[in-house]
Amino acid sequence: MTQMTNQNPEAGEVAPLIAKLAGYLEQDIGTARALPMEMYTSKALLDAEREHVLKREWLCVGRLEQVEAPGDYFTVELLGEPVVVVRDREGVLRAMSAVCRHRYYSVVEGAGNAKVFSCPYHKWGYGLDGCLRGAPHMDAVEELRKRGQSDRLPQLPLETWLGFIFVNLDPDAEPLLPRLADAEPHWSALGVEEWRVSPWVDEEWPGNWKLAMETALEGYHVNGLHPETFASFMPSRGTAFEATSEQWTLFRMETVFKGEFEVYRPFADRLTGKDQTTVPQFGFFPNCAVSCTQFNAIWLTFLPIDVDRTRVIGGNLVHPDLYKALEADAALRDSNAASIDRVNSEDASAMVGLQRNAASAHAEPGLLCEMERCLLYFYRYLAQRLEDGVRGA
Numbered sequence: 001m002t003q004m005t006n007q008n009p010e011a012g013e014v015a016p017l018i019a020k021l022a023g024y025l026e027q028d029i030g031t032a033r034a035l036p037m038e039m040y041t042s043k044a045l046l047d048a049e050r051e052h053v054l055k056r057e058w059l060c061v062g063r064l065e066q067v068e069a070p071g072d073y074f075t076v077e078l079l080g081e082p083v084v085v086v087r088d089r090e091g092v093l094r095a096m097s098a099v100c101r102h103r104y105y106s107v108v109e110g111a112g113n114a115k116v117f118s119c120p121y122h123k124w125g126y127g128l129d130g131c132l133r134g135a136p137h138m139d140a141v142e143e144l145r146k147r148g149q150s151d152r153l154p155q156l157p158l159e160t161w162l163g164f165i166f167v168n169l170d171p172d173a174e175p176l177l178p179r180l181a182d183a184e185p186h187w188s189a190l191g192v193e194e195w196r197v198s199p200w201v202d203e204e205w206p207g208n209w210k211l212a213m214e215t216a217l218e219g220y221h222v223n224g225l226h227p228e229t230f231a232s233f234m235p236s237r238g239t240a241f242e243a244t245s246e247q248w249t250l251f252r253m254e255t256v257f258k259g260e261f262e263v264y265r266p267f268a269d270r271l272t273g274k275d276q277t278t279v280p281q282f283g284f285f286p287n288c289a290v291s292c293t294q295f296n297a298i299w300l301t302f303l304p305i306d307v308d309r310t311r312v313i314g315g316n317l318v319h320p321d322l323y324k325a326l327e328a329d330a331a332l333r334d335s336n337a338a339s340i341d342r343v344n345s346e347d348a349s350a351m352v353g354l355q356r357n358a359a360s361a362h363a364e365p366g367l368l369c370e371m372e373r374c375l376l377y378f379y380r381y382l383a384q385r386l387e388d389g390v391r392g393a
């Protein structure tokens with residue numbers, strides 16, 4: 001642990017919290033306890049997480065199906081940065097800042113297909129590669145004429161993996177794919193790269209982003225929070241840790257096909273070995289989770305708005321056969337969307353409980369169990385990244 005100096009106020013306030021996180025490097029299940037409440041309420045810690053972790057890490061922002069054709073684009077706000085992801089005319093997939101090079105307006109919002117991006121404020125025009133193509137009534141401005149098309153929307157690192165699109169706000173980011181290669185064998189049997197989203201998710205949860213991530217990292221809560229949606233199909237007792245790395249963590253849950261879930265058995269029967277009876281639940285550090293069954297996978301990315309507010313983007317990926325059925329049947333599509341909404345609301349409800357009790361004098365961190373093992377790895381990851389970040393600041 002580095003000695004923090006008093007000259008850096010951020011380090012001074014955050015250092016004790018990082019030291020507590022670093023304690024998880026030494027602990028194991030049996031003695032490890034939940035994070036202290038202040039980890040979910042400290043604005044200084046959230047600032048450090050934003051600057052030293054989230055703004056330097058790969059953030060899962062979308063799926064390839066959103067940008068299949070040249071001109072297809074979507075926008076996303078990442079930690080206060082407006083970003084556009086676009087497939088340009090040459091077919092190159094790009095991520096870039098959407099902030100106009102003139103006076104800060106967003107050159108594009110929402111999603112669609114475009115030939116150029118025309119800033120709504122004064123109509124500066126940008127090619128799909130981000131280069132400035134035109135600036136009305138600016139001919140007399142010598143400096144702009146000289147810079148010409150070299151004036152460009154800043155490009156951001158982008159990588160794709162199994163149909164997911166990841167963007168990094170750090171232009172010098174290390175590549176992502178080498179860090180995920182060892183995760184692929186654990187779920188390649190499912191064929192998730194072919195699955196399509198129905199429905200998309202974009203909502204706000206009333207709690208800290210780490211708590212949202214934690215909910216996705218353990219199956220212990222299934223019987224408690226999801227008694228009717230998941231508990232009979234994927235009960236807590238079927239949770240088992242499988243593997244972890246610096247970048248990801250994985251546990252599996254048993255699936256039980258009975259009652260209303262009987263119709264999904266054929267999706268499991270197509271698989272072999274343990275994939276027939278168990279399903280992988282991935283956490284991608286720092287803020288993304290993909291919770292699979294044999295026929296769907298709920299992908300969620302957690303973006304902090306404040307210590308007690310989190311924007312959740314993602315979607316429910318479904319097997320192509322199921323996607324076809326949903327496309328053909330509006331009632332089925334609606335009920336599928338309603339059940340995804342219900343499950344997410346159940347997870348979001350965990351946050352209400354924590355925020356309600358945040359000021360309690362009796363909010364003591366309790367012991368963790370083996371089913372919560374992945375939380376340990378999450379805390380260790382955060383400790384390491386925050387230590388490195390604050391040390392380098």
Ligand code: FES
Pocket residue numbers: 100101102103104105119120121122123124
């Ligand atoms: S702010 Fe974009 S053209 Fe003026």
Ligand SMILES: [Fe+2]
Pocket residue numbers: 215216221222225226346347
């Ligand atoms: Fe859950």
